[in-house]
Amino acid sequence: MMRQYDCMNHERLRESISDSWTKDVLPSLSGLVEIPAVSPAYDAQWEEHGHLRAAVEHVRAWVTARDLPGARCEVVQLDGRAPLLLVDVPATSGAASDGTVLLYGHLDKQPPLGDWSEGLGPWQPVIRDGRLYGRGSADDGYSGYAALTALEAVRASGGEHARAVILLETGEESGSPDLPAYLDHLGDRLGEVALVVCLDGGGGDYERLWLTSSLRGGVQATVTVRVLEHGVHSGLGSGIVPSSFRIMRQLLDRVEDPETGEVKVPEMVVPIPEERRAEAAELAARHPGVAVPPLPLAPGMRRVVDDEAELILNNTWRPTLSITGAAGLPDPAVAGAVLRASTSLRLSFRLPPTVDAEVARAALEKILTSDVPYGAQVEVTDFMALNGFYAPAPSPWLASALEQIGDRVFGKPCQSMGIGGGIPFMELLGRRYPDAQFVVTGALGSDSNAHVPDEWLNIPFAVQVTEAVAHLLDAHARSASHG
Template structure:
């Protein structure tokens, strides 16, 4: 193990350099203007995998899908195969002008590396590759069989992942799946994510008139569609901020609750603003539904005219609790919006994306090894956490490979601001994460006689 720690330390400087190179590539697959950048990002990851000693490296894609990287390192006879997952695509910046430093120009400040994708999830890509480089230096290759799968459309909801898993099922089959797309509660406390909420989206449109009408001539007896839409959207919550859609799953949790002051600070909540819902924070975040209005189609304030709008629409997102059927949740949301339409307005609900929630019991030898090695690397015991967000591909992996132990981990912390302005990676935590995964693979190999 001292030799392994030394090899990990040697792998970190080039991993940091390569991470910065990847961050400079604006691989926003969701934006058609960056499709070539996403392909360039996949090519860069494939080159890094070859440099790390992979026996085979391919860039694969489903029709109309983003490029993914699939590489393999054979292990000693009799050892398990471990699938290492991360993704190389990133979110849009949210407006470059809002960033302290340019989002695709990696910049270090106070021990953190800032840039879009620095944490989510190019750090996960480089964590895997740093581990593989360390084992190449130490023993010529990993102590177990390793398949590296780096997806290219996770931030778009993984729409073609099912096709990729079906087409490459034999090459992706593994005994253990390590998914590096989650986070830790603190930079020195490792976590195993054991539950994630699912997601259903829809677009709701309200129509009142066949055409715009003058607000002075007709206003009073006639309303406007935007006001009607606002009244409809307000019915999604009750007066305490709880989701008012009936027929949804609500769970409880035995996990220790979060510190509210720390939560408010991490989320940058303004003074005096109430939190929504009731009960423990961990239940509201991990085990209960949450609904949000993500966007509204309406005239801009600077372009507004004195007319009654004939129609208006909004994008609605519903996070669903573990155990919830997405199809049932989508019907419940649709029925609520239709039933609560004010003033007899015409309502059309168009279903959007759907993602299943995920929950597992972290019981068994692989999870025991993970807790032990992660605790050794971080200096603190690993904890089990849930995540309020949705990572749809995890449930897909679990369905496709039901016999595999799934470990959901990652290199984010509450200050990483995934998907937000000034996303960053804590470099000290990155080192711990690389060591943790290296120790995990080493012990999995030793337990089978490698």
């Protein structure tokens, strides 16, 4: 039987983590916020600009200064690929030597996007009322700091941990296109991964540890409809040449019901597992107003449906389409009487966790380019496709550890839920290490403003998440050592 945390001093663990966050983590994490490390998909000259490398070097310098016994810290960069940071920490003497714990996060960031509130800015770290504001603070620059601080605290409090590898990539916000190559390159060095802890997640509030049971996949593409070589006076061309926007509307109706928003691409739809329906119903009943994020609706605006369980399933298991960008459309203030030559839209489909994203991508391209009205030119380019993730059931040791984390760290039970976003790394690791245990969690809250202006990290909650990771590390080491 597994021994329960019988050697670790819990008060010492909590003190160590709290002190580290105050004295060491927050100053360095604030420095990381200052680096405009925009993900490669949003910065074509990322290598020339050097911001991703600067972010990696910044965290590397902090890790190296920690002087964790036996730890090796290395920047890994394959030709033409965004760099990553790899920290390899040997097991403590009382832990099993077989099996690797992989702790994952990322250092790349979303673009600034829009106007931030007065006194705040994307590259301007501001600590206010227990929050650290700045792009990448919560999503998820804190993750590497939390992982290493947890490892240090386990050792300082008499606990145990197996061999641990912290992997911080710089392409997650771009769909992690380089990760398969890095996993192949680092496969032998990683060894047999037994436990994966991903800190790029979060949940509905800051009162408990939220565990991600599933992640959606996605397909993104830019669709361009061209009807003219160049724009012409609308008085001359309208009624003779169809509007590129009208043809775009017809194409969109092929893939989405304009009345309900239901996605009509069969390859993007799967049956919802009964356990996920039950989970959604439980969430809606136990945490009304929490499981569904409180979004800033415009006055008079209603949600799609009133049933919160159905909203949860819409957000986690049903495909959706968002139009996230456009080209060929001038600002209304300067829009002249012109029949435009073309219209381009960026389509972003969120897919159910078990959909094959490549199959969905191919189906989408075929639907949009076949039998186009009036013979207009249609191009579908700039694809991004990523598969979702469906977490395996926790093993007995992990279920027991999570129960004790709920009691000792948060005072409330952990809660599982599906997430509407995606983390490409999880699906990749799930296929590579099918027998591993997965804990996808994190400090993000529904109001953390990830990807939008005024992103912020809840500092006290991030400290608790760090403590939870430390308990997981110790519980895993003892379960491996004692069966």
